[in-house]
Amino acid sequence: MSQELIIQRPEGLYCPQGDFHIDPLRPVPRAVITHGHSDHARAGMGVYHALGDGAEILRWRLGEDIALSEHHAGQGFDLGPVRVSLHPAGHVLGSAQVRVAHGDQVWVASGDYKRQPDPTCAPFEVVPCDVLVTETTFALPVYRWPQTADVAAQILDWQAECGRRGVAAVLLCYALGKAQRLLAELGRLGAKKLWLHGAIQAGVDAYDRAGVALPETRAVKDIEKGEDSAGALVLAPPSAAGSPWLKRFRGAQLGFASGWMQIRGNRRRRGYERGFVVSDHADWPGLLQSIEDCGARRIIATHGDSAALIRLLRECGLQAETFADLRDGA
Amino acid sequence: MERFAALYQRLDRTTATSEKQAAIADYLGQADPASASWAVWLLCGGRLRGLVRSGELRSWVATASGTPDWLVEESYSHVGDLAETCTLLLPEPDSEPPMRSLTVWIEQHLLPLKGAEEEPRREAVISAWWALPYAQRLVYTKLLTGALRVGVAQGLVQRVLAQMSGLPVATIAQRLLGDWTPSAEFHAALLSIAPQRGDRAQPYPFFLASPLEKAPDQLGAIDDWQLEWKWDGIRLQLIRRDGELALWSRGEERLDGRFPEIEQAAAELPDGCVIDGELLAWRAGEALPLPFSVLQTRIQRRKPGAKSLREAPLRLLAYDLLEIDGRDLREQPLAQRREQLGDLLQVQDESALALSPLVAADSWAAAAELRSEARNRGVEGLMLKRRSSPYRSGRRRGDWWKWKIEPLSIDAVLIYAQAGHGRRSNLYTDYTFAVWQDEALVPVAKAYSGLSDAEIGRLDRWIRAHTIERFGPVHSVQPLQVFELAFEGVNRSPRHKSGIALRFPRIARWREDKVAAEADVLATLAALAR
Numbered sequence A: 001m002s003q004e005l006i007i008q009r010p011e012g013l014y015c016p017q018g019d020f021h022i023d024p025l026r027p028v029p030r031a032v033i034t035h036g037h038s039d040h041a042r043a044g045m046g047v048y049h050a051l052g053d054g055a056e057i058l059r060w061r062l063g064e065d066i067a068l069s070e071h072h073a074g075q076g077f078d079l080g081p082v083r084v085s086l087h088p089a090g091h092v093l094g095s096a097q098v099r100v101a102h103g104d105q106v107w108v109a110s111g112d113y114k115r116q117p118d119p120t121c122a123p124f125e126v127v128p129c130d131v132l133v134t135e136t137t138f139a140l141p142v143y144r145w146p147q148t149a150d151v152a153a154q155i156l157d158w159q160a161e162c163g164r165r166g167v168a169a170v171l172l173c174y175a176l177g178k179a180q181r182l183l184a185e186l187g188r189l190g191a192k193k194l195w196l197h198g199a200i201q202a203g204v205d206a207y208d209r210a211g212v213a214l215p216e217t218r219a220v221k222d223i224e225k226g227e228d229s230a231g232a233l234v235l236a237p238p239s240a241a242g243s244p245w246l247k248r249f250r251g252a253q254l255g256f257a258s259g260w261m262q263i264r265g266n267r268r269r270r271g272y273e274r275g276f277v278v279s280d281h282a283d284w285p286g287l288l289q290s291i292e293d294c295g296a297r298r299i300i301a302t303h304g305d306s307a308a309l310i311r312l313l314r315e316c317g318l319q320a321e322t323f324a325d326l327r328d329g330a
Numbered sequence B: 001m002e003r004f005a006a007l008y009q010r011l012d013r014t015t016a017t018s019e020k021q022a023a024i025a026d027y028l029g030q031a032d033p034a035s036a037s038w039a040v041w042l043l044c045g046g047r048l049r050g051l052v053r054s055g056e057l058r059s060w061v062a063t064a065s066g067t068p069d070w071l072v073e074e075s076y077s078h079v080g081d082l083a084e085t086c087t088l089l090l091p092e093p094d095s096e097p098p099m100r101s102l103t104v105w106i107e108q109h110l111l112p113l114k115g116a117e118e119e120p121r122r123e124a125v126i127s128a129w130w131a132l133p134y135a136q137r138l139v140y141t142k143l144l145t146g147a148l149r150v151g152v153a154q155g156l157v158q159r160v161l162a163q164m165s166g167l168p169v170a171t172i173a174q175r176l177l178g179d180w181t182p183s184a185e186f187h188a189a190l191l192s193i194a195p196q197r198g199d200r201a202q203p204y205p206f207f208l209a210s211p212l213e214k215a216p217d218q219l220g221a222i223d224d225w226q227l228e229w230k231w232d233g234i235r236l237q238l239i240r241r242d243g244e245l246a247l248w249s250r251g252e253e254r255l256d257g258r259f260p261e262i263e264q265a266a267a268e269l270p271d272g273c274v275i276d277g278e279l280l281a282w283r284a285g286e287a288l289p290l291p292f293s294v295l296q297t298r299i300q301r302r303k304p305g306a307k308s309l310r311e312a313p314l315r316l317l318a319y320d321l322l323e324i325d326g327r328d329l330r331e332q333p334l335a336q337r338r339e340q341l342g343d344l345l346q347v348q349d350e351s352a353l354a355l356s357p358l359v360a361a362d363s364w365a366a367a368a369e370l371r372s373e374a375r376n377r378g379v380e381g382l383m384l385k386r387r388s389s390p391y392r393s394g395r396r397r398g399d400w401w402k403w404k405i406e407p408l409s410i411d412a413v414l415i416y417a418q419a420g421h422g423r424r425s426n427l428y429t430d431y432t433f434a435v436w437q438d439e440a441l442v443p444v445a446k447a448y449s450g451l452s453d454a455e456i457g458r459l460d461r462w463i464r465a466h467t468i469e470r471f472g473p474v475h476s477v478q479p480l481q482v483f484e485l486a487f488e489g490v491n492r493s494p495r496h497k498s499g500i501a502l503r504f505p506r507i508a509r510w511r512e513d514k515v516a517a518e519a520d521v522l523a524t525l526a527a528l529a530r
Ligand SMILES: [Zn+2]
Pocket: A035, A037, A040, A091, A112
């Protein structure tokens, strides 16, 4: 039995040989952070190891005074006897896969990742490994993403239609990553009249500081109450749905940009007029492609409903399991 | 088809009636007449039947997409809609889709699938899947499975057509009743301002009663009201015109030929008369009608045999007269119509075509007393109809009320759950409930409605965390949650393991204060069965 380089502990993924955690949920002395989303980057760690690209984001989310050790992509550093390196995951700006090498073994924890091009972050890098700990947010074959440029064009059509109706188009999307990626894609198509909710504005500012080029936008708080919002495309976080903030856009249509919008029932149940299928996670073909590309013979699935993927990988002769399977001795 | 798919998408995206109406009007205004006719038929709930079986679609989509069968099932259970699952499992085509109208797709591609061998059907479906982009693939597959489910009320379609043609909605509604085959000619006739021949065999739109939710004394003096029993049967319009007889159910289904005893009795009616009434199973000489389940055995039988006629003889209880001597009486006050109905049926054979008796009560208190005995009389309560009211159409509140007896209720345990369809596809919303028989829980009812959205969400999470086993889409759950079910009655049913079937079960309350052991026992229900 070879040794396990990454195990799951209550506080998060842990490397016993190097005595460090990956994306821990509770304060620990040494944390390797894959990216700035709140389910991955938490406050209170002794030292943060992350890609330099994402430094602005981590400081925005966690504060200026965190002890941040910035690393270049692909450049190894030692934590105890373990050699660690961070490699672009293509998920959001500064997102990384964590490569952990010890003895004759290489493990990779993917963090969140996607295989689609994204103008606001470095593309996913294939990192050969023996064991891949992969995310499985969208692990069913019904999830296949359309071309982002096509979705951006649909969003522009919708904005124009709302303009003809004399109302605003309010597009709900995550404030970190998704919003900036959409803005960049929309900017390529020449989108105008892009307005931002405060939460999105804060994310855009962080991307600005990191030097990512985004199209011209205006903060809703700087816009006079009387100004006509017809035809404006307003980006807001999902929490804005049903909030009093939305009241100033009377009659506005609501759209949501997310991989979950692939299923009609999800959109209808939440009462959005429009759902736009755009995700920063790997779709089903992206998951399979990445598993194949990295050459791992053993796959540990985490972060989502992984039963179908595990069964399929096992049928293909790979060793596939979840951390729960390992814990239960299955 | 591209335009029809766009219409489907527009309807799917909105809940606003005005927007739906505009979308339908836009489509019908642009489409060729035959496609417009098909669209109207589909929007009114028409389904293409018997083209493919659901099992075939699943296995074909597995082949076409290179997905293992179990993974197709897994995907279906996640998405909750088979047509949508197939659509999502298949890739986008590389080339431009064929430009074919909705009519060509239906008449030349879909309808010929019926009765064909599996091989050519499979090839036809798979090649259509490969050719069509997402929106059209979804509509195409929905047509294959029969259910379009666009969430459009028939009344809305009728209003659009009335607006297009300048005809009254009632005329459009009449012309759309019953079985019709979509075509350019039908569409032209539907919208034509000239009177149409078929109009004559058509029923009038039914006037429906609303449930009484207030105290009856708020309706004013009881003398202004006509009281009748609320029968537990099937609403029927009997039309005698031009020497012919037509029987129409409220579901706008023509039922001629199924009820020879009714037709025989009606043959004596004068030409040009239309009667509204309730069909019941009732043996001559008995005080109570037979239960609804007995009537049901007759509805499904197109040509009843001697045994069926003997065991479940039918009677039509007439309560309204809509036409006499070819004159439309609907604008006359109910009291006048009723008088003429009495004159007409005096001469009729009492057993198969009878007058629904009036219930006499000189005060609302006396009426309430009579209503409380309803269950013993085999009726569901009282009907309250304003004597001065015209015969309106649809469910218009104010003149006709159904004052039903309170429903019965039991406490039962949730044992199975299944994902809902359509809007509820990712939630477990279809529940099976059981009661105790000795040490075992026996399923007695399925119920879908009655919980709030918040409760549905909470129960969904509970179900996911407490699943014992999965049989395809069905999860068996730990028998811990108790629900109060309301229902209208209990029928004996040898088809069910429990030997009984609840009528109209629905969830009244989630009894989180109760434990499973406190749920009811089967014997309680068996005692209520008829
Ligand atoms: Zn993330």
